[in-house]
Amino acid sequence: MNTDTTRTENDAIVEQARQAAGPALLDTAAGGELAVFHTPTGLEVVDLDADKYARRADRPRRKQGTTVVRDVRSFAQYYRKHSDEHSEVYVILDEGLIIAVLDAHQPEPDAPRWGDHVLQLRLTPTEAWQRWGAQNRRLLPQVAFAEFLEDNLDDLASQPVPAAEVLEIARTFQARTKVSFSSGIVQASGDIRLKYEETTDATGGARGELTVPNEFAVALAAFDDTDRYLIRARLRHRIEGGNLRLMYILDRPEEHLREAVKTVVEKVEAEIGVQIMRGAPPT
Incomplete structure (x- = not known):
């Protein structure tokens, strides 16, 4: 008996069995999912959260994207619908821009979040x-x-x-x-x-x-x-x-404009019950 031929035939049978078994699905620490395939050249890992795969699912795994509104009422309406106790709100006074990070990090050191579900109030002068x-x-x-x-x-x-x-x-x-x-x-x-x-x-x-x-x-x-x-x-x-x-x-029109932004900030705080921080969220 030729042992090399036997080994080759056995390897082929094992490879067919591996491919027939299908991919292994692994959960990631961030809440995503990986698919691991056996291929003739080795293991292939596919990130199922990548756009070309994630969009085939019935629904997204999480909320993300940036929504832009133009007035206090619209900002408050969207914020109340999608925020939670860990959401954060910032204001860049000189730009007239109020930013809410709806999925901001949780306070626990092992509970970070993506911070990419964002709401913006972009103030446009009359x-x-x-x-x-x-x-x-x-x-x-x-x-x-x-x-x-x-x-x-x-x-x-x-x-x-x-x-x-x-x-x-x-x-x-x-x-x-x-x-x-x-x-x-x-x-x-x-x-x-x-x-x-x-x-x-x-x-x-x-x-x-x-x-x-x-x-x-x-x-x-x-x-x-x-x-x-x-x-x-x-x-x-x-x-x-x-x-x-x-x-x-x-x-001094610039000072009046800055004061107007502060007035809007106070109105937003009163509407959503959250203190707005001066600055910008992490990028």
Whole structure:
């Protein structure tokens, strides 16, 4: 008898038996599952939690993914549905971003969790806030400046200058298009006195003055979940070649925006009953 031939035949029978037995299923410490196959080249391990295999199951093994909402009510609704006693919430103030890690680590040293089921509240400034922010510190021709004020009249505060007065100033700028401005003086009262000369032949070069306040104020809500903030706007001007250009400078809008984020954080804390930490979750 040829022992080598017998051994080869026996090995083949053993290999067939191994393959017929099917894979061995092993549970992992993280709650997943591995399938171990016998192959002619050795053992092959397959992670059944990999996407191409996990999606064949009837349902996922665990919750994961990032959900993004836009207001406090939606955040609270989702959080109450999916959170547990170990969920954590963070806020990045400068980004206006509130992050809830719904499957955060448990306190026991041997009970970590994946931390990849996440809820985010991304605060988006209101359209009015964005409009005023986009034109802040930008010198505009007098007509464009006047049209901007007129288009956003509803955002003007009643103090220190009534909205009706600001509208009248805007219309005056629109009417004074055929003039050449010569100088602008800041008076003791703080108002700006602009001197101009008509450039049309019909008036014979008549001269005049126009007095405008050096500041006004706007009332803007930073986010949908916040009240309006009263923000001072200082008026500045520049005369170049007889042409007048104007701009406003909002008083510390970044601080108001940061305070608005804090207000939203307080509302979220009241809704979900959890103290929000300043910072970002582990990545």
